Amino acid sequence: xxxxxxRWNRDARFGSTVSYTCAVTPYPISFTESKLVKxxxxxxxxxxxxxxxxxxxxxxxxxxxxxxxxxxGTEQAVVRPEAIEAMRKRGIDIGGQTSKTxxxxxxxxxxxxITVCDRANESCPVFPGARQRxxxxxxxxxxxxxxxxxxxxxxxxxxxxxxxxxxxxxxx
Numbered sequence: 230x231x232x233x234x235x236r237w238n239r240d241a242r243f244g245s246t247v248s249y250t251c252a253v254t255p256y257p258i259s260f261t262e263s264k265l266v267k268x269x270x271x272x273x274x275x276x277x278x279x280x281x282x283x284x285x286x287x288x289x290x291x292x293x294x295x296x297x298x299x300x301x302g303t304e305q306a307v308v309r310p311e312a313i314e315a316m317r318k319r320g321i322d323i324g325g326q327t328s329k330t331x332x333x334x335x336x337x338x339x340x341x342x343i344t345v346c347d348r349a350n351e352s353c354p355v356f357p358g359a360r361q362r363x364x365x366x367x368x369x370x371x372x373x374x375x376x377x378x379x380x381x382x383x384x385x386x387x388x389x390x391x392x393x394x395x396x397x398x399x400x401x
Contacts, residue, residue: 268295269299270339270340271299271339271343271356271359272344273343273349275349275369278312279308279309282308283312283316285300287390301329301334304330305328305330315379315382339356339359341359341360341401345367345389346369347366370382
């Protein structure tokens with residue numbers, strides 16, 4: 230890990246110098262006009278209907294000041310109502326999010342590309358433009374049937390939230 234800091238001489242006439250510590254990162258940070266550029270994270274799943282949508286919302290809530298987050302699928306679907314409900318129970322509204330395909334994100338630079346399902350991981354073993362590629366396998370809650378279906382979405386949402394907290398604590 231590298232602590233990035235810089236010194237800026239605010240006004241040479243008065244001799245005031247201010248030190249700023251920006252961030253802790255595993256690789257160099259980009260600066261544009263003295264502004265910190267957020268790390269870009271793309272979260273991929275097969276349909277972009279549940280797991281990747283929940284992960285996008287969690288990461289935006291937990292560290293939106295540090296990350297620019299998007300999610301996509303290898304195929305397009307609709308955001309599942311059970312995922313919307315699981316997130317609502319956690320105080321996060323994803324009702325306005327839409328399913329997107331990864332085609333619109335190809336060719337863009339990403340600091341992290343994270344797959345959250347095995348099928349997307351197999352479909353995208355290499356993602357052009359990604360500095361780091363991560364895979365976290367979560368059960369597909371849309372495969373659950375019967376009265377326990379919503380409980381499955383709730384449990385998977387909790388697992389995604391915990392994994393993201395762990396990743397952030399590790400210094401992401």
